[in-house]
Amino acid sequence: MKEFIKGLWHEHPVFRQLLGMCPTLAVTTSALNGISMGLSVVFVLFFSSLVVSLIKKIVPPQVRIAVYTVIIATFVTIVDIFLQAVFPDISMALGPFIPLIIVNCIILGRCEAFVSKHSLSDSLQDALGMGLGFTWGVFLLGSIRELFGDGSILGFRILSSNYNPLIVMILPAGAFIVLGFLVAIMNSLEK
């Protein structure tokens, strides 16, 4: 249980470890994009951890990174194909960022730093915790940016239509600003 909880708060992948910054900053223009990206990462992280944990004993250490990358790429491609077939709209909105999960350092980082040194059940708990931690992180970031940049969350209008949207919040600069504030808040809460 300890391994599951830590990813949600104390070792939060986005706000504490500052991992996976590329998708965190790039796709969080709306809350829905954030959730879809988060859940895709949960899927990839969980199954990659499962497979890596099962085969880690037979993989020679010299090629372990290459093997991990092939496994991660396989699951990412499955997610990509699944989204294209079942949720074409989300697949269109996330565009190239789904294939880019392959190089998301949270996944390779967890496989290398945690899964290769821990038991299967600990690894799966860690994967779920880190994945869901990432998901709430990008969802929060996406919601804040959508709220200020468009006046709505998940497409529902929250602020009145008189509200003049702060376009900068949807542009890359807005991602850095919001992330900076959230990391600062997280840090002060941890003290």
Add this chain to the structure above:
Amino acid sequence: MKEVLKITGVLTSICIICVFLLSFVYGIAVEKIEINKQKRVEDAIINLAPNAEKIEKVKIDNETIYNLFNNKGKIFGYAFIAEGQGYQGKIKMLSVIDVSLKKLHGIEVVESIETPGLGAKIKDDPFKTQFININISKDIECLKDDPKNDNQIKSITGATVSSRAVTNILNKKINIIKNLVNKK
């Protein structure tokens, strides 16, 4: 030597397993993906030309044109896909041109990764509707101010590049289509 064999063997076998897994998943999904793509195009055509009774896909000189027939069985327009470089990536849109080749019935963006909140507005109403019944005897012009002539549109504030991209891609393709249809 044994070491090398082991490394190569493990890496190769893992790659082979992954390839089989992927081709299996793709085999299940490919049909649905194709249907989704086809549906997006058809939905867009129906949106732009609701009176299309029959849609016929033809290929001329590597260009795909959809002949649109009305309820009397006469061609009243052609649908085509125009794509090109936008601000952040490819913009792909469907457009319906009148059989007279003098006006557009409208455009529908089917694929784009423009900036959400800015360039992504090319998909939305105030911008999109400007192309309905626009005159295409001359090239479409993209202005920053309100349009004066019937071949002009107003660009999106803060997204001039995306707006220009749309008109440039359209103009290029419209000329190709005009030539093809005239040759036919």
